[in-house]
Amino acid sequence: MLALIEIRRRKLQFGFVTGVVLLIAYLIMMVTGLGLGLNQQAGTALLNLNGDHLAYASNANLSVIRSRLADSDVSEIRSIPEVERATPLGYVAVVIEYAPETSDTAAILGVIPGSFAEPEVIEGRSIAGPNEILIDRTWTRLAGAGVGDSLALPVAFDTRTFTVVGIVDQGYFFFQPAMYVDLSAWQAIVFQGEGAQQPAASVVLLQGQQLAGRSGAGWQIVTKQDGFENIEGVRAQQSTVDALRYMGLLIGAMVIGVFFYVITLQKTALLGILKAIGASGVYLVTQGLLQVLVVSVAGAGLAVGLALLTEATVLSSDSIPIRFTWGAIATAAISVVVAGLVGVALSARQVTSIDPIIAMQQQ
Amino acid sequence: MTILQLHDVAKSFGEGSQRVDAVRGVTFAVGRGEVVALAGPSGSGKSTLLALAGALLSPTSGAITVDGKDITRYGARARTRYRRDRVGFVFQGSNMVPFLTARENLLLVGEFGGIDRSALRRRADELLEKLDLAGVRDQIATRLSGGERQRVAIARALMRDPALLLVDEPTASLNLELGIRVVDALVNEVHVRNKACIMVTHDDRMARRADRLVEIRDGQVLAG
Ligand SMILES: Nc1ncnc2c1ncn2[C@@H]1O[C@H](COP(=O)(O)OP(=O)(O)O)[C@@H](O)[C@H]1O
Ligand SMILES: [Mg+2]
Numbered sequence: 001m002l003a004l005i006e007i008r009r010r011k012l013q014f015g016f017v018t019g020v021v022l023l024i025a026y027l028i029m030m031v032t033g034l035g036l037g038l039n040q041q042a043g044t045a046l047l048n049l050n051g052d053h054l055a056y057a058s059n060a061n062l063s064v065i066r067s068r069l070a071d072s073d074v075s076e077i078r079s080i081p082e083v084e085r086a087t088p089l090g091y092v093a094v095v096i097e098y099a100p101e102t103s104d105t106a107a108i109l110g111v112i113p114g115s116f117a118e119p120e121v122i123e124g125r126s127i128a129g130p131n132e133i134l135i136d137r138t139w140t141r142l143a144g145a146g147v148g149d150s151l152a153l154p155v156a157f158d159t160r161t162f163t164v165v166g167i168v169d170q171g172y173f174f175f176q177p178a179m180y181v182d183l184s185a186w187q188a189i190v191f192q193g194e195g196a197q198q199p200a201a202s203v204v205l206l207q208g209q210q211l212a213g214r215s216g217a218g219w220q221i222v223t224k225q226d227g228f229e230n231i232e233g234v235r236a237q238q239s240t241v242d243a244l245r246y247m248g249l250l251i252g253a254m255v256i257g258v259f260f261y262v263i264t265l266q267k268t269a270l271l272g273i274l275k276a277i278g279a280s281g282v283y284l285v286t287q288g289l290l291q292v293l294v295v296s297v298a299g300a301g302l303a304v305g306l307a308l309l310t311e312a313t314v315l316s317s318d319s320i321p322i323r324f325t326w327g328a329i330a331t332a333a334i335s336v337v338v339a340g341l342v343g344v345a346l347s348a349r350q351v352t353s354i355d356p357i358i359a360m361q362q363q
Numbered sequence: 364m365t366i367l368q369l370h371d372v373a374k375s376f377g378e379g380s381q382r383v384d385a386v387r388g389v390t391f392a393v394g395r396g397e398v399v400a401l402a403g404p405s406g407s408g409k410s411t412l413l414a415l416a417g418a419l420l421s422p423t424s425g426a427i428t429v430d431g432k433d434i435t436r437y438g439a440r441a442r443t444r445y446r447r448d449r450v451g452f453v454f455q456g457s458n459m460v461p462f463l464t465a466r467e468n469l470l471l472v473g474e475f476g477g478i479d480r481s482a483l484r485r486r487a488d489e490l491l492e493k494l495d496l497a498g499v500r501d502q503i504a505t506r507l508s509g510g511e512r513q514r515v516a517i518a519r520a521l522m523r524d525p526a527l528l529l530v531d532e533p534t535a536s537l538n539l540e541l542g543i544r545v546v547d548a549l550v551n552e553v554h555v556r557n558k559a560c561i562m563v564t565h566d567d568r569m570a571r572r573a574d575r576l577v578e579i580r581d582g583q584v585l586a587g
Contacts, residue, residue, distance in 0.1 A: 002460070002474060009462040009503075273458045276419060277519070278447025278475045280440070356446075357419045360410050360531060362456035 003287040007294055014295055017259050021299025021336060022306070024252035028245055028332040029307045029324065035241030036328055037321035042234045044171030045107065045136070045178035046227065050116045051085075053211040054227040055204040058220045062230035064091045064174060068199040073219045077204050084208040087115040088201030090186035093176055094153050098143035106139060107173035108153065110186020110201070117205050119180060123147060124166030130182045133162040137169050139177035151179075155188050174231060203227075249335050257343025260292060264347040268354055269362055276359035281352035288344050288351060296340035300333035366526050366559035367393040367416060372425035373582075374411055385411040387582040388425070393527075393559040398550050400573035401563045408582040409563040410455075410531055416561060417450050417529045418442040430526060447475050451520030451558075453530040453549075458516055459504035465515045466491060466500040472522045483522065490518040494548050510541040517549050521556070528553060528560040534569055546572050 007014045046064075055077045060067035069077075069088070078086045090110030097103040111117040113127050119134065124147040127134060133151060140146060145164055152159040162181065170178045181189075183201070192198055206221065214221040222230075229235055264271070271284055311324045374386040385408045393399050401409050414420040415427060418434050427434050434445055446452070459468050469487040473480045491500045494514040499507060507515065513533050520528055530549065534542030546562070546569050553560045562573060570576050578585040 002463075002471065005467065006462055270460060273454065274460075274471075275443070276417070276446060276454070277452055277472065278443060278523075280443050280475065283475060357414055359452070359454050359458065360414050360419060362454065362458075 003290040018299045022302045025300045025303035025336040028248040031244045032328040033322040033324045037323040041172045045173035051205040051207045053206040055221045067202045069201045071200040074200045082208045087117045091202040105176045107176040110183040119168040121166035130185045132165045134166045134180040136177045253339035256340040257346045261347045272358035275356035285348045292340045292344040296337045300336045364395045365392045368428045370426045372422045396557045398560040398573040400570035400576045403579035451525040451528045453516045455531040461505045464501045509536045530562040
């Protein structure tokens with residue numbers, strides 16, 4: 001009762017801390033959401049691939065950009081007994097001018113039509129010929145293109161016109177909206193010139209058990225997750241975001257902890273009197289915990305609301321790479337509550353060590 | 364019948380040249396239904412004696428028994444429980460919880476456990492009535508006058524029906540007329556409820572309203 005009545009009667013003071021907790025929780029949610037959003041841009045399309053391993057050229061250092069596999073590599077990889085299914089996948093970044101003077105980069109992925117590397121089409125149909133293309137929703141929103149439109153892609157020193165036959169929902173591949181063409185069309189785009197050896201694929205997508213770590217003369221296999229984490233910038237991005245998140249949590253714990261430490265100090269005289277008339281240290285610490293719980297749960301709860309509101313308004317456009325998931329929101333909210341409880345644990349010692357004799361020393 | 368018995372109680376603070384002998388070999392008893400006024404100049408050891416009787420301090424030597432039990436042997440938890448159940452304190456300063464109303468300040472003692480709360484509500488209303496506080500029962504403590512605050516403090520000390528009341532200069536901040544009214548209310552409660560009470564005061568006019576006067580100088584009892 002004491003803890004709750006105090007909150008009710010000192011609304012300004014407790015409202016202020018609740019506001020601080022709210023802002024910290026919201027900040028952590030934004031940072032976590034930014035991490036998620038950036039990761040999505042880094043490669044949802046890669047993570048969405050219907051396989052569990054990827055084979056890269058061994059000299060590519062696990063970079064899809066640099067990886068080029070020859071026919072012989074692909075057939076060697078296919079012949080590994082543990083490989084259940086394998087399909088070549090080509091990747092190349094192209095700049096597409098989708099309106100006069102307006103262009104953007106897209107990730108062109110070459111797949112064999114009908115193979116398990118081909119994504120599910122959410123509108124239109126799959127590719128059936130070398131001049132057809134599937135585009136991702138993100139590109140549709142960016143460039144306004146839809147089923148039936150034409151796209152001019154640079155092929156050798158010319159452009160070739162592709163017809164959009166379907167829309168997919170795979171997201172980004174390597175920070176670029178994913179597009180899917182016939183593997184032969186990809187080969188035409190990355191054509192090395194007469195006489196040079198033509199690549200068969202960038203990587204091979206694999207299904208099968210215990211393939212990670214396998215390697216041959218020109219290739220090596222890693223898990224899809226490893227492949228994702230080796231996308232240039234993903235690791236650095238992830239550790240930056242994590243550092244910001246932990247920083248936010250630390251600041252949160254400190255602010256909440258210091259606040260309760262200060263109000264404990266302010267109340268030392270009162271706590272002394274309560275002890276003198278029979279309150280136990282456990283009772284007083286429990287009241288403190290209750291207050292922190294109320295304040296931090298209220299702050300975190302309001303932050304969840306604010307995050308949802310942000311998601312519904314500001315983030316409904318694609319320009320800000322922040323994505324909220326329930327997991328991220330819940331993690332941030334729970335962390336802030338835990339940080340608060342850690343904070344109060346620090347003032348618990350303070351409370352239990354108050355000597356009730358101070359009740360007699362006040363005038 | 365004796366409730367509180369101090370036997371050759373001494374208390375000193377500090378060590379060596381810093382040592383202060385606040386209480387030196389005090390022996391006296393307080394019986395049921397008796398108000399003892401403890402008088403003496405400032406620094407003579409009155410508050411220290413009160414703190415010893417209320418288990419806020421442990422004596423350097425000597426025995427303090429309450430209802431025959433030696434409270435100096437109590438551990439930390441037993442002391443907390445003793446203060447909660449057996450003692451009613453009224454301190455010198457403002458000892459209200461500032462954000463609670465007069466009535467809530469009384470009900471507060473139910474928070475610490477070991478008592479039936481519905482009985483406490485009845486008791487709180489009864490005490491508020493008796494001490495002329497019914498009109499300010501829902502007033503926040505900081506809005507109460509000095510006299511009202513002291514009477515709330517007395518009412519709170521009586522809430523759990525303690526055997527022993529320990530009161531430190533209850534009228535220090537009040538004018539004479541108000542002071543006498545507060546002391547009379549206190550003395551009346553002690554008589555009616557058959558409690559033992561030590562009231563520290565340096566004011567003769569207050570001391571005269573007690574049943575007995577114990578004078579203390581330099582930590583020693585002069586007359587009893
Ligand atoms: N915690 C303490 N530490 C050191 N000296 C103390 C302490 N408490 C009281 N004293 C000393 O003990 C003596 C008696 O103090 P006190 O009991 O407060 O006197 P009174 O209440 O009669 O004015 C004083 O000299 C005081 O300075
Ligand atoms: Mg004193």
